[in-house]
Amino acid sequence: MTGSMILKYIIIFLRDPFAPQVWSLIVTFIPFVIFLEIPVYAFILAGISKYYLRKIGSRPYSSPVSPAVSCIVTCYSEGQGAAATVRCLAEQLYSGFIEIIPVVDGASANIETYNAVMKMAAYARSMPNRRVVVLPKWQRGGRVSSLNAGLAVASGEIVMALDGDTSFDNDMVAKAARHFSDKNVVGVAGALRVMNARKNLLTRIQALEYMMSIHASKTGLSEFNVVNNISGAFGIFRKSFLEIISGWSSGTAEDLDITLRIKNYFGRYPALKIVFDPEAIGHTEVPETVLGLFRQRLRWDGDLYYLYFRKHSKTFDIRLMGLGNYILQLWTGLMFQVFMPLLIIVYMSYICFVYSIHKIIFIFSIVYVFYLFVSTVFYFAFVLLVSERAKEDLKLLPVLPIFGLYLFFIRLVNGFAIMWEFITRSHLDSSMAPWWVLKKSKF
Numbered sequence: 001m002t003g004s005m006i007l008k009y010i011i012i013f014l015r016d017p018f019a020p021q022v023w024s025l026i027v028t029f030i031p032f033v034i035f036l037e038i039p040v041y042a043f044i045l046a047g048i049s050k051y052y053l054r055k056i057g058s059r060p061y062s063s064p065v066s067p068a069v070s071c072i073v074t075c076y077s078e079g080q081g082a083a084a085t086v087r088c089l090a091e092q093l094y095s096g097f098i099e100i101i102p103v104v105d106g107a108s109a110n111i112e113t114y115n116a117v118m119k120m121a122a123y124a125r126s127m128p129n130r131r132v133v134v135l136p137k138w139q140r141g142g143r144v145s146s147l148n149a150g151l152a153v154a155s156g157e158i159v160m161a162l163d164g165d166t167s168f169d170n171d172m173v174a175k176a177a178r179h180f181s182d183k184n185v186v187g188v189a190g191a192l193r194v195m196n197a198r199k200n201l202l203t204r205i206q207a208l209e210y211m212m213s214i215h216a217s218k219t220g221l222s223e224f225n226v227v228n229n230i231s232g233a234f235g236i237f238r239k240s241f242l243e244i245i246s247g248w249s250s251g252t253a254e255d256l257d258i259t260l261r262i263k264n265y266f267g268r269y270p271a272l273k274i275v276f277d278p279e280a281i282g283h284t285e286v287p288e289t290v291l292g293l294f295r296q297r298l299r300w301d302g303d304l305y306y307l308y309f310r311k312h313s314k315t316f317d318i319r320l321m322g323l324g325n326y327i328l329q330l331w332t333g334l335m336f337q338v339f340m341p342l343l344i345i346v347y348m349s350y351i352c353f354v355y356s357i358h359k360i361i362f363i364f365s366i367v368y369v370f371y372l373f374v375s376t377v378f379y380f381a382f383v384l385l386v387s388e389r390a391k392e393d394l395k396l397l398p399v400l401p402i403f404g405l406y407l408f409f410i411r412l413v414n415g416f417a418i419m420w421e422f423i424t425r426s427h428l429d430s431s432m433a434p435w436w437v438l439k440k441s442k443f
Contacts, residue, residue, distance in 0.1 A: 047220025066096025
């Protein structure tokens, strides 16, 4: 298709958007999945705009009370990284009581991590209004086991579930805890940034992904109380509600699992809220190699199928979740994260057999332009309306042109991961817990 023909169709479209020849071209050359995504992007951008208008129209908010906070830090083989996490929690600019509970899983095999945490605990205890309880689990039981062990001894009104290799801004606890002055808030999702973004091109692209797919998207979703997930590396909960749902459940993908279990109360108690705070910042490391990224997403995306179709198939109900969360979880969860990667693989296979190389190149060009446009809009919406580090985030602008290609690669990996879970039940072979723990789950 030549440039003059494209111009011809554009003119026809502008004159008559419903012209048959225009829609014949659209159906032939534009993947229909694009149209499934557009409403979600518009919804999120509306939420980001609402957040910005609310923010500039109100005074800086801080809670009149400082509730006691228990920070459960799940540690395995982080070594000095776990000690750094304990230190940054002890040095938080928070006037209230902070209880730090490092849970060292498999401590007998991870004695370096245990010793590093114990050494840092002495320093943390010297800080005013701070308490440290180190829990060594000598035999490994997995992440869920560590979280529930920490919850059993936690004394704070607010419980944070944190990774042992994650660090935080020094006002994180204050930013996150302020939301719980609203009695309807049962969970807060913290914002994650990539601390090793400067390592190489792959980590910079992932930093951009975290910024737009997580940070910006959850900001928009939060404005309508439809946050899709509370990150496992940085989740904050009201302890009394965790006790109602009996803490974390066995199996993998415990973050999405507990989010869905909390949302099962939203239909009966519509005033309940899960909030995303873009100002409560944590910093995590991402894979630095393509193989490491592939393995990570193989686990992440395979777990999605396991949760939606095996563990939560009977509780995915509008009466339990409420209308808004049901629709958004159906669209952004099942459609975006499970069905769409499979549809893309099927569509790609189809056009490779049916269309000529010229048509395939044309289709890819349209898709590339579409995602470049969407990525650019989201990028500047985030930098201008949400970001607390705008100058730093502008440094990622050079990788924006290749971000769409990265997303396409990730979608293919997503589809492969889902098929792999369907065939092999790969969630039973996860690094998040030993096999003898995962095998005990009836799912």
